[in-house]
Amino acid sequence: MTRSFAELPARARLAEVVDAGTFHEWLPPSARVTSPHLAQLGVPAAFDDGVAVGRATLAGRAVFVAAQEGEFMGGGVGEVHGAKLVGLLRRALRDRPDAVVLLAESGGVRLHEANAGLIAVSEVMRALLDVRAAGIATLVLIGGANGCFGGMGIVARCADTVVMSDIARHAMSGPEVIESAHGAGEFDSRDRALVWRTTGGKHRWLCGDCDALVEDDPQAFRAAAIAALDTHRPMTLAALQHESALLQQRADVDGDNADAFELWARLGVPDARTVPDLDADAVRARRPTALAPLSTGAA
Amino acid sequence: MAGMETLRFTFDGGRALGPFAPTLVGVVASGNLEVLVEPAAAPGCHVDIDTSARGFGGIWEAVLRDFHARHGVAGLTLSIHDMGATPAVVSLRLDQAMAAIAGATP
Numbered sequence: 001m002t003r004s005f006a007e008l009p010a011r012a013r014l015a016e017v018v019d020a021g022t023f024h025e026w027l028p029p030s031a032r033v034t035s036p037h038l039a040q041l042g043v044p045a046a047f048d049d050g051v052a053v054g055r056a057t058l059a060g061r062a063v064f065v066a067a068q069e070g071e072f073m074g075g076g077v078g079e080v081h082g083a084k085l086v087g088l089l090r091r092a093l094r095d096r097p098d099a100v101v102l103l104a105e106s107g108g109v110r111l112h113e114a115n116a117g118l119i120a121v122s123e124v125m126r127a128l129l130d131v132r133a134a135g136i137a138t139l140v141l142i143g144g145a146n147g148c149f150g151g152m153g154i155v156a157r158c159a160d161t162v163v164m165s166d167i168a169r170h171a172m173s174g175p176e177v178i179e180s181a182h183g184a185g186e187f188d189s190r191d192r193a194l195v196w197r198t199t200g201g202k203h204r205w206l207c208g209d210c211d212a213l214v215e216d217d218p219q220a221f222r223a224a225a226i227a228a229l230d231t232h233r234p235m236t237l238a239a240l241q242h243e244s245a246l247l248q249q250r251a252d253v254d255g256d257n258a259d260a261f262e263l264w265a266r267l268g269v270p271d272a273r274t275v276p277d278l279d280a281d282a283v284r285a286r287r288p289t290a291l292a293p294l295s296t297g298a299a
Numbered sequence: 300m301a302g303m304e305t306l307r308f309t310f311d312g313g314r315a316l317g318p319f320a321p322t323l324v325g326v327v328a329s330g331n332l333e334v335l336v337e338p339a340a341a342p343g344c345h346v347d348i349d350t351s352a353r354g355f356g357g358i359w360e361a362v363l364r365d366f367h368a369r370h371g372v373a374g375l376t377l378s379i380h381d382m383g384a385t386p387a388v389v390s391l392r393l394d395q396a397m398a399a400i401a402g403a404t405p
Contacts, residue, residue, distance in 0.1 A: 029335050030321035030335065048323070071326040
């Protein structure tokens with residue numbers, strides 16, 4: 001029986017994705033580097049502030065890794081949580097592992113920590129882009145039940161490679177946020193089918209927003225991460241123009257804010273209505289080739 | 300510390316555990332808790348609790364007394380961050396922690 005990546009806690013995901021027994025954690029729970037803000041709000045801290053960071057090997061190659069615990073405050077990025085990610089990324093600049101792999105599960109900024117959380121997320125973005133620019137492969141794996149939203153949604157798109165499962169979600173504003181701002185008529189957050197076909201892994205794959213679509217299986221994520229260890233997408237002018245053209249194309253075909261079914265059909269996805277019932281393998285085959293990100297390869 | 304309560308218990312007696320690596324089980328989430336188990340030089344079983352649910356000291360003591368009766372361990376500290384877990388969940392997490400340190404070499 002395969003295990004569900006989504007159902008595993010953060011450290012168990014790490015243990016299954018990297019080579020067995022190779023994860024060495026920095027600032028582990030026993031170091032008690034915890035949030036200085038939560039106690040004032042009557043909220044217990046977590047010993048690791050909701051993120052595990054460290055080094056490991058992946059297919060024998062040196063990687064730095066991080067995993068966010070979505071069960072703790074929805075994976076929200078607080079000051080310490082963000083600083084652990086930034087420290088990991090800056091250390092990667094110094095030590096130059098082959099890749100940095102982030103197992104993201106987050107609703108974005110931890111609003112309890114207000115500006116400290118906002119600044120933390122922006123620092124993570126900058127640090128990740130620095131690592132990517134240094135030619136170290138950056139990978140974000142999204143497979144948790146809480147998805148990857150808000151500031152962490154942006155962080156994910158700063159990486160060379162994004163891997164998602166079909167039950168993963170990735171977007172800026174989450175469903176409840178959209179509904180509370182614009183009403184259930186605009187977006188019904190309780191309509192799970194709507195939520196998944198608007199933010200889920202299949203949608204992201206078909207639109208070209210993620211680079212690999214896998215089943216909800218730790219070994220599938222591991223295989224996708226190994227396959228992307230030499231994928232570098234330098235942010236050249238040509239690459240940015242290609243991204244921009246893809247976005248423009250999507251905006252053009254989606255002029256009237258079509259439902260995802262209609263959008264997929266207009267983008268050239270065959271039998272769009274059947275997509276939600278297909279497994280990841282079948283959906284992978286349906287992405288129109290024109291929507292793939294700019295060709296990638298070893299730097 | 301508005302809203303939060305800090306509790307501390309020590310249970311004497313029991314067999315001293317061999318060396319083990321600090322181990323974390325559970326997660327701070329609604330109705331859940333995390334337990335960090337660490338070796339301690341002092342004898343006894345020490346328990347430190349931060350909980351968001353005030354006024355349940357007597358129940359904590361009963362649940363921990365049961366735990367100590369089940370496992371009879373000494374030479375360790377249990378540090379707990381609790382977000383309103385029920386006694387049954389707390390007991391399961393404590394048992395999970397004992398199972399986890401059995402496989403945790405220092």
